[in-house]
Amino acid sequence: MNELSQRYSRPRWDYLGETKSGILTIEGLPVTEIAKKYGTPCYIMVERAIRQRFREFKAAFPYPKLRVQYASKCNSNLEIMRIANQEGVELDASSIGEVILALLADFSPHEITLTNLYKTPQDILFAVKVGVLAITADSLEDLELIAQVGKSINKKIRIFIRLTPTIDLGQYTTRKVQYGIPYAQYKKACDFAARSPYLNPIGLHFHGPYVYNPKVYFIAAKKLVDVAEYMIREHNQKISYIDLGGSFPVAYGDTEVFHPRDMGKKFSDYFVKLIYKANLPLPYLVFEPGKFFVANTGVGLTRVISKKLRRTTTLVVDGSTYAFLPDPIIYEDAVYDILPASKMQQRRSQHYKIAGCTCDCIDTICKSVHLPQTKPGDLLAIMDCGAYSNTIASNFNSLKRAPMVMVNEEGVARLIRRRDRFSDMFAPELDVLKVADPHELQRYYNLFRVNINKMWGEHKEKKSPVRGRFSSQSKRRAKKSPPAQPLATPDLSNPITTATT
Ligand SMILES: Cc1ncc(COP(=O)(O)O)c(C=O)c1O
Numbered sequence: 001m002n003e004l005s006q007r008y009s010r011p012r013w014d015y016l017g018e019t020k021s022g023i024l025t026i027e028g029l030p031v032t033e034i035a036k037k038y039g040t041p042c043y044i045m046v047e048r049a050i051r052q053r054f055r056e057f058k059a060a061f062p063y064p065k066l067r068v069q070y071a072s073k074c075n076s077n078l079e080i081m082r083i084a085n086q087e088g089v090e091l092d093a094s095s096i097g098e099v100i101l102a103l104l105a106d107f108s109p110h111e112i113t114l115t116n117l118y119k120t121p122q123d124i125l126f127a128v129k130v131g132v133l134a135i136t137a138d139s140l141e142d143l144e145l146i147a148q149v150g151k152s153i154n155k156k157i158r159i160f161i162r163l164t165p166t167i168d169l170g171q172y173t174t175r176k177v178q179y180g181i182p183y184a185q186y187k188k189a190c191d192f193a194a195r196s197p198y199l200n201p202i203g204l205h206f207h208g209p210y211v212y213n214p215k216v217y218f219i220a221a222k223k224l225v226d227v228a229e230y231m232i233r234e235h236n237q238k239i240s241y242i243d244l245g246g247s248f249p250v251a252y253g254d255t256e257v258f259h260p261r262d263m264g265k266k267f268s269d270y271f272v273k274l275i276y277k278a279n280l281p282l283p284y285l286v287f288e289p290g291k292f293f294v295a296n297t298g299v300g301l302t303r304v305i306s307k308k309l310r311r312t313t314t315l316v317v318d319g320s321t322y323a324f325l326p327d328p329i330i331y332e333d334a335v336y337d338i339l340p341a342s343k344m345q346q347r348r349s350q351h352y353k354i355a356g357c358t359c360d361c362i363d364t365i366c367k368s369v370h371l372p373q374t375k376p377g378d379l380l381a382i383m384d385c386g387a388y389s390n391t392i393a394s395n396f397n398s399l400k401r402a403p404m405v406m407v408n409e410e411g412v413a414r415l416i417r418r419r420d421r422f423s424d425m426f427a428p429e430l431d432v433l434k435v436a437d438p439h440e441l442q443r444y445y446n447l448f449r450v451n452i453n454k455m456w457g458e459h460k461e462k463k464s465p466v467r468g469r470f471s472s473q474s475k476r477r478a479k480k481s482p483p484a485q486p487l488a489t490p491d492l493s494n495p496i497t498t499a500t501t
Helices: 031-038 047-060 078-086 096-104 121-130 140-153 183-195 215-235 260-277 291-297 422-434 438-449 452-458 472-480 495-499
Strands: 016-018 024-026 042-046 066-071 090-093 112-115 134-137 157-164 199-205 241-243 284-287 298-308 314-317 350-355 364-371 379-383 404-407 413-417
Touching: 024 031, 031 042, 031 298, 031 379, 031 404, 031 413, 042 047, 042 291, 042 413, 047 066, 047 078, 047 260, 047 291, 066 078, 078 090, 078 096, 078 413, 090 096, 096 112, 096 121, 112 121, 112 157, 121 134, 121 140, 134 140, 134 199, 140 157, 140 183, 140 199, 157 183, 157 215, 183 199, 183 215, 199 215, 215 241, 215 260, 291 298, 422 452
Parallel strands: 042 404, 066 090, 066 284, 090 112, 112 134, 134 157, 157 199, 199 241, 241 284, 314 350
Antiparallel strands: 016 024, 042 298, 298 314, 298 379, 350 364, 404 413
């Protein structure tokens, strides 16, 4: 096993290497083995790197009352959440679904906060009953709703008040974000929360859009500490938590971004000074990053399925921006590093466009990447895609979303999420059909009669590499393979009884 060749290496990918024959390895495991066992496309997460990111973040802030939460919206895989838990990190849930996942991942309720823009009374009741640390109120309306729910159960509900101060720093601005209570309304929000017999405002919250400049956290801290001072002065209400959100940057391609350790010590000292100056008791300082922990620790493995001669030669792969890597269709400037996973030692000689496999012309994973001569069957590794890929991916074109594999330090891979099944994908409609009027069923007869998953399993997907060329040998093989079994003609006379067979 070799180190990754210089032309591809980046310090953040210390888990990559390559075999003597030029196959990319992850923690020493050749990706061809992962492709063979789990198929492509698939996500590969690197356990050691994830743990390291959690530890680096915690070590960056020498503040005595630091609480780090994982914003699971960026990758809510249960195993990753369990690793966060083992690493002493708490959880920022953006929905009741994520609260439930957090409980499944063994977080204690008091390690979970629920922060989002929209919650129903039932969501609030559920979160209170579970006993989450706090529910974050995102608007004046949200505050009122939470208070109403508190009244209905005669309980004071622990809340964080989410505020959005205006911060303009060069290109950076919070002016366009829709979340949080505008800072100009903080007194209104605080007065309401402090006076309500059904709210216990224990924390203040801020989350800004993608932070390029650490000064954002310094400015936000000052604004929130001012509000904490207001709360104690006007209402004798102690603020025990100051939450400054996530949005720590991650490197994609050759962009350089600040690391929490570059600002953590200075920020911690500054924050302590702010608190002492305001004569407040030291609150917990909360951060809730998502992508910082997992973006650079995930690799997307995909296989080239065809090559098309266009102005820029186009390689179509078996992943897509919809079901696999949605970032490029959400952010115009999203650019992944793409490595020739099965040809790491060959000289780069050509620029290719990498297109996803749906019939949509915007399904472009990368407009231009420099690679060795590449042909159908070759594997490509899409780097730094561990955050906001699987959780945003959809079943557009009724494609299955990819499985996720975790590779440990010894180079052992295990499945941590299976590929979608047709039955998962169609359940919302099939469930409706099941309870439809029996006469209606005739129209959907085939869906009932055929066990789709079983049929699919019988004609299992081939996981062996795609042939590079449609050779005469492969044509011969194609002729020899047995003809597909025709479906028996359905007997429509009694759809219900036949449906169960
Ligand atoms: C409230 C809140 N906290 C944390 C995060 C995590 O952000 P990031 O993954 O950019 O760190 C988000 C992302 O949208 C968020 O809305």
